[in-house]
Amino acid sequence: MYWNREAETMPMERVRKLQDTLLRDTVAQAAGSHFYGERFAALGLTPADIRSVDDLSKIPFTTKDDLREDWPYGFVAVPREELVRMHSSSGTTGRATVIFHTADDLDAWTDLLARSMYMAGMRKGDVFQNMMTYSLFTGGLGFHYGAERVGALVIPVGAGNSKRQIQLMSDFGTTAMHIIPSYALHLSSVFEEMGLDPRRDTALKLAFLGAEPHSEETRRRVEDYYGVKAFNSYGLSEMNGPGVSFECSCQCGMHIWEDNFIVEVIDPKTMEPLDEGEEGELVLTTLKRRGMPILRYRTKDLTRIIPGDCPCGRTHRRIERIKGRTDDMMIIKGVNIFPIQIEKRLMDIPGVGSNFQIILERKDYNDHMIVKVEVQREIFTGNLKQLEDLRRKIIEELKSDILITPKVELVEPNSLPKTEGKAVRVIDNRERQQ
Numbered sequence: 001m002y003w004n005r006e007a008e009t010m011p012m013e014r015v016r017k018l019q020d021t022l023l024r025d026t027v028a029q030a031a032g033s034h035f036y037g038e039r040f041a042a043l044g045l046t047p048a049d050i051r052s053v054d055d056l057s058k059i060p061f062t063t064k065d066d067l068r069e070d071w072p073y074g075f076v077a078v079p080r081e082e083l084v085r086m087h088s089s090s091g092t093t094g095r096a097t098v099i100f101h102t103a104d105d106l107d108a109w110t111d112l113l114a115r116s117m118y119m120a121g122m123r124k125g126d127v128f129q130n131m132m133t134y135s136l137f138t139g140g141l142g143f144h145y146g147a148e149r150v151g152a153l154v155i156p157v158g159a160g161n162s163k164r165q166i167q168l169m170s171d172f173g174t175t176a177m178h179i180i181p182s183y184a185l186h187l188s189s190v191f192e193e194m195g196l197d198p199r200r201d202t203a204l205k206l207a208f209l210g211a212e213p214h215s216e217e218t219r220r221r222v223e224d225y226y227g228v229k230a231f232n233s234y235g236l237s238e239m240n241g242p243g244v245s246f247e248c249s250c251q252c253g254m255h256i257w258e259d260n261f262i263v264e265v266i267d268p269k270t271m272e273p274l275d276e277g278e279e280g281e282l283v284l285t286t287l288k289r290r291g292m293p294i295l296r297y298r299t300k301d302l303t304r305i306i307p308g309d310c311p312c313g314r315t316h317r318r319i320e321r322i323k324g325r326t327d328d329m330m331i332i333k334g335v336n337i338f339p340i341q342i343e344k345r346l347m348d349i350p351g352v353g354s355n356f357q358i359i360l361e362r363k364d365y366n367d368h369m370i371v372k373v374e375v376q377r378e379i380f381t382g383n384l385k386q387l388e389d390l391r392r393k394i395i396e397e398l399k400s401d402i403l404i405t406p407k408v409e410l411v412e413p414n415s416l417p418k419t420e421g422k423a424v425r426v427i428d429n430r431e432r433q434q
């Protein structure tokens with residue numbers, strides 16, 4: 001049941017002690033990097049000032065801008081020849097941040113992924129199809145090595161080429177897949193096009209969904225359509241990538257591996273720490289990375305720690321499904337809205353297809369939201385009244401959640417743009433329409 005019983009079920013007091021030790025090592029290591037060396041000197045801080053996790057607040061937060069400013073090697077804390085791998089964030093705005101690993105760093109990361117996938121039920125003998133891009137993006141190689149460590153047979157197909165994905169799945173008896181949730185929804189329409197049904201025509205039983213925010217409703221759709229149990233996988237390149245936090249078989253929040261990361265949740269405005277259970281921005285500190293330690297990294301991801309123990313027996317605390325990023329929040333007519341609120345409502349309405357897009361416009365100094373929604377084929381080709389009823393229902397449902405009335409356009413299945421990577425949900429045209 002456990003990949004590493006000792007590590008996964010360690011009593012919290014011992015986890016805390018372990019964190020103190022690892023934090024001291026990490027801070028001493030970080031002080032050797034250009035960035036933290038200068039930062040500590042400017043603050044008059046020495047590694048000896050950080051004795052335990054209680055001292056963490058003496059260290060300022062690290063942001064993506066810090067990583068960009070001391071680009072590319074400013075955070076590296078080992079001689080350059082110790083580095084064996086580079087990855088980067090998939091960010092589309094600004095310069096992508098890069099992360100470097102030593103061989104030991106990669107080993108620790110691989111172990112976290114093996115632990116995570118094993119926890120969700122993958123075993124030696126499973127056939128694992130990795131449908132994430134193999135590139136600078138961490139989702140490909142991270143899962144790849146983790147799955148090999150578990151002992152699964154890995155099909156390193158990468159992203160895209162939907163028909164080939166389906167062909168591989170059915171030819172080689174894929175039992176577990178790693179897939180971006182928006183792509184999992186899209187792939188269902190390709191199954192339909194090919195006249196195939198994953199429940200009948202594949203041996204799938206597990207899906208690991210990660211890399212982008214998605215709702216419980218989307219998980220349920222994926223589970224129903226593919227006949228699998230789907231597990232949420234959270235991570236970010238700055239903290240290695242996937243393997244930071246993962247769901248166990250209870251599917252009641254994601255265990256965050258506290259023997260590898262220190263977890264804080266802060267109020268993103270005041271930057272003050274929040275209590276367990278309160279929603280805010282996740283801040284993480286690496287504890288095992290030597291090549292490029294990062295202290296108190298502001299992830300911009302919004303979540304909360306779920307109070308209480310998990311029935312699975314693991315002691316590492318759980319975080320809730322990510323609600324979105326602080327920079328994903330749309331402010332429309334003064335109302336704060338996250339794309340996931342729209343996704344959640346849409347995916348719960350029968351007849352809604354697998355993709356949608358939010359367009360923001362500004363006319364006469366007024367903001368307008370247009371939601372384009374793909375509908376299922378039989379509805380699209382059905383009668384007009386049915387379509388209009390669905391459109392009205394969507395407006396009602398969205399309005400009750402986001403409090404403004406969006407314009408809703410129903411469109412044909414597969415007509416909205418689809419990326420191979422993370423979905424682009426929002427097109428904001430307001431800037432140029434002032």
Ligand code: AMP
Binds near residue numbers: 210237299
């Ligand atoms: P990258 O560094 O390019 O891999 O992007 C990491 C970001 O992807 C995170 O900071 C999150 O915003 C997002 N992300 C990754 N996994 C998830 C997930 N399971 N749920 C929600 N957002 C996620």
Ligand code: ZN
Binds near residue numbers: 249255310311
């Ligand atoms: Zn659990």
